[in-house]
Each structure stands twice: as structure tokens, then as C-alpha cells.
Amino acid sequence: MKKPEIINLPKIEDPRGNLSIIEEENHIPFKIARVYWIYDVPGGQYRGGHAFKEQHEMIVALSGSFDVVVDNGIMKQIFSLNRSYYGLYLPSGIWRYLQNFSTNSLAMVLSSSKFSEEDYIRSYPEFLKFILK
Numbered sequence: 001m002k003k004p005e006i007i008n009l010p011k012i013e014d015p016r017g018n019l020s021i022i023e024e025e026n027h028i029p030f031k032i033a034r035v036y037w038i039y040d041v042p043g044g045q046y047r048g049g050h051a052f053k054e055q056h057e058m059i060v061a062l063s064g065s066f067d068v069v070v071d072n073g074i075m076k077q078i079f080s081l082n083r084s085y086y087g088l089y090l091p092s093g094i095w096r097y098l099q100n101f102s103t104n105s106l107a108m109v110l111s112s113s114k115f116s117e118e119d120y121i122r123s124y125p126e127f128l129k130f131i132l133k
């Protein structure tokens, strides 16, 4: 079974500034269908609070820092993202939310699917039913 994990992305260090890379099906295990980003998050707010039936995602803190709380129905883990060369890979069937956003943080999310509200599970009891099926 696939699980959430941090993927170390390439980092090309340079006195002129560093550079990192994501190639689909190389640095991440899926084809990228969509990119979205979360920014201007007011202090104390959180995002997410849902799971996906099918889509896989990778989350990168392009700027600043935040925590991603992941829950597979049995245990919770917190991944603190604070480097733009770490990608958090999230397979489908994982409840997640993002919290503790620093000022000016920027969360980039790469998704394996186009947006589909039908793919969301927005109720935690429904999520538990879904994963225990």
C-alpha cells in the first residue's frame, strides 16, 4: 500500500541561487494533470480537511512553512514542510489538512487529476467508511 512520504527533490546549488526540479513520472510517481497553489493564508487558518478517492498529490512549500497533518484512518502523522526541495507525496485515501502557515507561505500542489468535486470526501465519518470498505 502506498503511503505519504517526503520525496527529496533535486537541488542544484549555485552561488546565483538554487534550483529544484519536478518531472512527472520521474521525481513524482504520477502524471501531472493540475497545479494549484495556496497563498495569503491569514494567521491561524487551516486548509484542507478532506480526502480524495482517486487523486494523488504532491505538496511543496515553495516559500515559508506549514504543517500537513495526514491521517490514514488508523494513525496521524505531521509533516512540516519548510524547504522548497521537499515534496510531500500523498496517495489517494488519505485525510489531510494544512495548518501553521507562516507569513507569506506558498503551498504548491501537483495533482494527478483535473478538479472533480465527486473525488472529494469531505466528511470524516464518510472517509472512515470509505477506507474500511
Ligand code: TYD
Residues within 6 Å of the ligand: 034, 036, 038, 046, 047, 048, 049, 050, 115
Ligand atoms: P478545496 O480543495 O476545498 O480547498 P482546501 O481543501 O484547500 O481548503 O477548494 C476550495 C474551493 O476551490 C472549492 O469550492 C473548490 C474550488 N477549487 C476548484 O474549483 N478547482 C481546484 O482545482 C481546487 C483545488 C479547488
